Each structure stands twice: as C-alpha cells, then as structure tokens.
Amino acid sequence: MRVKSPDFWSGLALAALGGYIVYTARGWEYLGQDGPGPGFFPLWYGIVMLVLSAILVLTGKSEASWKGAGRAFAAWAAFAVSVALIKLLGFLIAFAALTFFIVTVMYRRPPVTAALVAAGVAAGFYVVFPLALGVALP
Amino acid sequence: MDVLAGLMHGFALALQPANLLWCFVGCALGTIVGIMPGLGPPATIAMLLPLTFLMNPASAMIMLAGIYYGAKYGGSTTSILLNVPGESASIVTCLDGYQMAKKGRAGAALGIAAIASFVAGTVGVLGLMFIAPPLARFALAFSSPEYFALMSLGLAMVVLLAGHSIVKALLAMLVGLWISSIGTDLFSSTSRFTFGRMELLSGIDFVVVAIGVFALGEVLGNLEAIEKSQLLPVPKGLRNLLPTVQDLKDSRFAFANGSIVGFLVGVLPGGGSTIASFISYGIEKAVSKRPEQFGHGVVEGVAAPEGANNSETGGALVPLLTLGIPGSGTTAILLAALVLWGFKPGPLFISENPSLFWSLVASMYIGNLMLLVLNLPLVPLFAQVLRTPAYVLYPVIFGVSMVGVYSVSGSVFDIGLLAGFGLLGYGMRKLDFPSAPLILGLVLGGALERALRQSLMMSEGSLSILVARPISAVMLSLAVLVLLMPVFSRINAWRQKLLS
Numbered sequence: 001m002r003v004k005s006p007d008f009w010s011g012l013a014l015a016a017l018g019g020y021i022v023y024t025a026r027g028w029e030y031l032g033q034d035g036p037g038p039g040f041f042p043l044w045y046g047i048v049m050l051v052l053s054a055i056l057v058l059t060g061k062s063e064a065s066w067k068g069a070g071r072a073f074a075a076w077a078a079f080a081v082s083v084a085l086i087k088l089l090g091f092l093i094a095f096a097a098l099t100f101f102i103v104t105v106m107y108r109r110p111p112v113t114a115a116l117v118a119a120g121v122a123a124g125f126y127v128v129f130p131l132a133l134g135v136a137l138p
Numbered sequence: 139m140d141v142l143a144g145l146m147h148g149f150a151l152a153l154q155p156a157n158l159l160w161c162f163v164g165c166a167l168g169t170i171v172g173i174m175p176g177l178g179p180p181a182t183i184a185m186l187l188p189l190t191f192l193m194n195p196a197s198a199m200i201m202l203a204g205i206y207y208g209a210k211y212g213g214s215t216t217s218i219l220l221n222v223p224g225e226s227a228s229i230v231t232c233l234d235g236y237q238m239a240k241k242g243r244a245g246a247a248l249g250i251a252a253i254a255s256f257v258a259g260t261v262g263v264l265g266l267m268f269i270a271p272p273l274a275r276f277a278l279a280f281s282s283p284e285y286f287a288l289m290s291l292g293l294a295m296v297v298l299l300a301g302h303s304i305v306k307a308l309l310a311m312l313v314g315l316w317i318s319s320i321g322t323d324l325f326s327s328t329s330r331f332t333f334g335r336m337e338l339l340s341g342i343d344f345v346v347v348a349i350g351v352f353a354l355g356e357v358l359g360n361l362e363a364i365e366k367s368q369l370l371p372v373p374k375g376l377r378n379l380l381p382t383v384q385d386l387k388d389s390r391f392a393f394a395n396g397s398i399v400g401f402l403v404g405v406l407p408g409g410g411s412t413i414a415s416f417i418s419y420g421i422e423k424a425v426s427k428r429p430e431q432f433g434h435g436v437v438e439g440v441a442a443p444e445g446a447n448n449s450e451t452g453g454a455l456v457p458l459l460t461l462g463i464p465g466s467g468t469t470a471i472l473l474a475a476l477v478l479w480g481f482k483p484g485p486l487f488i489s490e491n492p493s494l495f496w497s498l499v500a501s502m503y504i505g506n507l508m509l510l511v512l513n514l515p516l517v518p519l520f521a522q523v524l525r526t527p528a529y530v531l532y533p534v535i536f537g538v539s540m541v542g543v544y545s546v547s548g549s550v551f552d553i554g555l556l557a558g559f560g561l562l563g564y565g566m567r568k569l570d571f572p573s574a575p576l577i578l579g580l581v582l583g584g585a586l587e588r589a590l591r592q593s594l595m596m597s598e599g600s601l602s603i604l605v606a607r608p609i610s611a612v613m614l615s616l617a618v619l620v621l622l623m624p625v626f627s628r629i630n631a632w633r634q635k636l637l638s
Contacts, residue, residue: 010569014309028328035595038323038330041587049312056305064568068362072564075361079536080557086550099533107529117530125537138544
C-alpha cells in the first residue's frame with residue numbers, strides 16, 4: 001500500500017462509490033416473483049467494485065505527473081462557470097466569455113486578439129447552428 | 139438478398155448525390171480529425187452525433203463511418219511529418235514514417251501510407267460484406283442467456299486489452315455499468331441512483347458521457363501545455379508523393395499482412411486498430427529480410443501498420459452490426475447512434491435494414507477511393523490544418539460539445555453533467571484508467587442487465603441456465619479464461635523466475 005500513489009486515492013474513491021452502490025441496492029428488491037428485482041444487478045457489480053477497488057488501494061503503485069494540471073483545471077473551471085452563466089446571459093455571451101478567457105489567460109494573446117476571436121467564434125456559431133442548421137442554442 | 143444483389147442495391151443508394159456528399163464530408167472530416175493530434179474519431183463522432191438527428195439515418199451512418207475510417211488515413215500524416223501520431227492507431231507509423239521523412243522521403247511515406255490504407259481498407263470491406271450476413275444468420279439462434287454470455291465475453295476482451303492494468307480497466311467498466319443503471323428501472327419502475335433529481339429519472343444520455351469523457355477529456359489534456367512541434371516540409375506535386383516501383387515491391391507482403399491481420403483483430407472485441415497496427419508491424423519485422431533496418435525508415439514499416447489500422451475498420455463493424463457488440467470506444471458510439479436512430483443492431487439488423495447495411499458497405503468502397511484521392515494530391519492542403527491555432531480550435535470544441543448535448547436533451551442540466559464527465563475523462567487520463575471500458579460498460583450495461591434478468595426469469599431464478607446452454611457455456615468459459623489470463627501469465631513469470 002503506497003499512500004502517495006494516486007492509485008491509493010482513486011481506489012478509495014471507487015471503494016466509496018462501490019459502498020454507496022451496495023448500500024443503496026440493498027434497499028431495493030433483490031429477487032421477486034417475476035425474477036430478479038432492481039437491486040440484483042447493482043448489488044453484484046457494487047460488490048465487485050468494492051473488491052477491485054480494495055485491490056487497487058492495496059497494490060496500486062503507479063505514478064502520475066501533475067505538471068500542467070493547473071492549466072487543465074483552470075480551463076475546466078472556466079468551462080463550468082460558462083455553463084453556469086448560460087442561464088443568466090445566454091449561450092452566445094457565456095461562450096464568448098469562455099473563449100476570451102482561453103485566448104488571453106491560457107494562451108497569453110493580447111486582449112484585442114482575444115476579443116476578435118471570441119466575437120468571431122460566437123458569430124460563427126450563431127450562423128452555423130440556428131441559421132444554417134436550424135439547431136437551437138442553449 | 140445475396141451478396142451481389144445487395145451490393146448492387148447498396149451502390150445504387152450510395153451513389154445518390156446526397157449520400158455521395160455525406161460520404162465526402164465524412165471522409166474529409168475524418169482526414170482532418172486524423173491529422174489533428176489530440177482530437178480522435180470517437181470525440182468527433184460523439185460531438186457530431188446529435189446533429190445527425192436531422193439527417194436521413196443512411197446518410198448519417200455513411201458520414202459517421204467516413205469519419206471513422208477517414209481518420210485512419212489522416213493519422214499517418216502527422217506521424218510522418220511531425221513524429222506525433224494524429225491518433226493512437228498511427229503510433230507505429232511514427233517509427234519508420236518519420237525516419238523516411240527525415241531522409242527526404244516524406245512523399246514516398248505519405249504515398250505508401252495512402253495506398254496501403256486503400257488496399258487494406260478495401261479488403262476490410264470485402265471481409266465485412268462476406269462475413270457479416272452468415273454470422274448474423276448463425277446468431278439468430280441466440281436467446282437471452284447467449285446474449286448475456288456474448289456481452290460478457292465482449293466486455294472481458296475489451297477489459298483485457300484496454301490498458302496496462304486489468305483492475306483499472308474493470309473498475310472503469312463497472313463505473314460505466316453504474317452510470318447505465320441511473321434512472322428508472324424499466325422492469326419495476328423503481329428510480330435508481332437519481333439523488334432525488336427529476337432530470338435523472340430518464341437516465342443519463344449516452345451522448346453526454348461520450349462527449350464529456352472523449353472530447354472534453356482530450357481537450358483538457360491538450361490544454362496542459364502550449365506545444366510547439368516542428369513540422370517537416372510537405373512535398374508538393376503528385377509525382378513527389380508517389381512511391382517508387384521498388385517501394386511497392388517491398389510492400390507487397392505488408393499490404394497482405396496489414397489487410398488480413400487488421401481485419402481479424404477488428405472482428406475480435408477489444409482488439410482495436412492500435413493493436414492491429416502493432417501486430418502487423420511485428421509480423422512484418424519478423425519475416426523481413428532486413429529486420430535490422432526497421433525503425434530506421436523502411437517502407438514496409440509504414441505500409442503494414444497503416445494497412446492494418448484501415449482493414450480493422452471493416453472487421454470492427456462485423457460484431458457491431460451482426461451481434462450488437464461494439465469492440466471499441468468508436469464502435470460503441472456508432473452502436474449508440476444506431477439505437478438513437480431507432481435501429482436495433484443484432485442478428486436481424488441486416489435482414490430488417492438491407493438498404494442501410496448495403497449502402498454503408500458500398501459507401502465504404504467509394505469512401506476508400508475518395509480518401510486515396512484526398513490523401514495523395516491533397517496532403518499538402520490537409521497538412522495546413524496543423525497550423526490552426528489551438529486557442530481557436532479548443533473553444534470551438536467546447537462550444538460544439540455544449541450545443542451537441544443541448545440539441546439532444548434541450549436541458550442545461552445536461553450541459554452541467556457534461557462538465558462533470560469532462561473532468562472525469564481528464565481524471566481517467568491522468569490516472570491511467572482506460573476510457574473505452576467505461577463507454578462499453580455504459581452502452582452495454584442496460585442490455586446486459588436486461589439479458590441477465592430475462593435469463594433468470596426463464597429459469598425461475600436459477601443461474602444454471604447460463605451454463606446449461608452450450609453456446610452460452612462456451613462463451614462464459616472463454617470470458618472467465620480471458621479475465622484470468624493476466625493471472626496465468628503472472629504465475630508463468632513467477633515459475634520461470636524460480637527455475638532460473
């Protein structure tokens with residue numbers, strides 16, 4: 001067991017998920033008059049998940065490089081914020097803001113370039129999806 | 139419908155202007171996607187899938203298949219010119235392709251890759267055409283226990299071949315099974331794992347997970363660094379892209395090797411084009427008169443893997459269309475596409491939808507020809523795609539993902555789920571969990587549970603039904619053997635260590 005290995009922590013997370021599945025599935029019918037109930041299948045794969053995640057916790061020793069992960073998490077956070085903003089500002093503005101962030105912060109381009117790219121892709125989406133393809137934007 | 143009549147009917151449909159156009163769009167998009175490192179066919183097909191709901195299913199299938207096999211052609215371009223595989227199936231092509239390019243033979247390498255892809259891709263379609271219909275007829279005898287056993291075998295193969303760790307691959311598959319359980323149980327109307335959210339009662343749409351795990355996961359991984367790679371000069375003019383007669387002579391066996399190995403590996407669930415290309419490269423090196431030159435720029439080292447990864451496409455469509463069993467992430471998305479359009483891939487698929495099947499087969503012949511043309515004289519044009527700035531490309535992928543998900547469900551909640559699955563996809567990449575088993579678990583989870591429950595209903599709760607029927611017993615035994623293979627090899631290694 002290596003506490004520093006990411007396998008240890010991912011194994012623990014999956015064990016928690018397995019435990020949740022088994023605990024929840026026990027509340028549903030296992031075998032009824034018509035055959036297996038809704039708890040049958042989840043109970044079994046939950047148990048297998050618990051066993052396998054225990055193996056991963058005990059034997060996992062892989063390493064992971066987190067170099068650059070900060071950039072990926074920042075991009076993901078920006079994406080999540082833009083999703084949250086869709087209901088408030090509409091898709092086009094939220095998407096343009098996300099693009100602006102990626103171009104200026106992630107790729108260090110001047111704000112003018114970022115604004116042009118953001119406006120360009122947002123306009124492009126409006127032309128392609130609702131106008132040309134008839135697909136509604138969020 | 140016999141093979142010849144079916145093929146004629148297929149060509150009549152595939153040669154209709156609209157279908158030709160969609161075939162071309164798919165092949166061109168596939169080539170572009172294959173050229174771009176970090177954007178694979180599963181991500182592209184998942185993103186475009188929602189938009190195909192507006193199309194005729196035959197045209198949509200022709201286009202999506204074009205992306206699938208077109209990417210295999212495009213993947214070689216970056217392997218040869220950048221030493222960066224455009225997609226995983228082209229990793230082996232880097233070994234000799236890039237060395238050829240460094241010696242000033244980039245044109246010959248690109249040319250032989252295109253020709254090998256065309257030859258083997260065509261052989262793969264021939265295999266699909268002749269093997270799929272009889273296999274479907276054989277599978278007509280299958281009932282729920284056989285289906286459960288077949289899906290278990292398929293999942294076991296995928297798990298075995300999916301990554302470095304079988305434990306991680308199995309766990310990824312189980313997470314896929316869990317996601318497939320979310321929603322209302324159709325047998326009992328019980329809500330499962332919905333966390334009290336109304337939006338989850340109808341389950342999580344496959345498109346949300348596929349786009350999140352493949353497209354967003356890939357983009358987040360690519361955003362980790364601002365990469366600057368050196369693109370070798372692209373030869374201009376058809377004459378500079380044609381291999382010499384000697385190159386073609388040297389590649390004769392590689393064409394055959396790639397065609398056969400690729401198709402056979404493709405038929406096996408979990409095989410995949412990456413494995414096919416590695417095996418054919420290994421065989422080519424083993425039988426070569428100059429094995430020491432492999433890795434230093436021999437033309438067979440490009441022809442064999444490029445042929446194999448194209449022939450694999452035809453093979454991979456056999457279990458997908460005849461048994462409803464996908465063998466990889468991309469074919470899992472194609473399966474989901476067929477289901478979403480209202481089809482049921484399985485033994486009856488070909489007999490119930492001959493027009494769709496044969497137009498797809500015919501379009502693959504046409505598509506391979508289109509790709510040969512696209513990938514010989516137009517390579518310099520396609521290579522320009524590599525100059526697209528990442529700061530434009532990645533926001534566009536984010537946007538298309540959001541619009542794609544919203545067009546399926548009309549729900550902003552699903553776009554929130556998309557963000558969650560994007561993070562999951564990125565995390566799996568970082569922690570070395572393969573994503574194909576998760577997607578397969580998700581796609582097959584519902585059918586697997588249904589087949590198991592129906593089997594147990596037939597036997598009034600006795601699990602013996604799964605081993606009492608011969609086909610089911612054989613397939614389940616194989617599944618167990620496949621899962622135990624890593625244990626056997628570990629015991630073998632331990633014994634050899636003791637002996638030495």
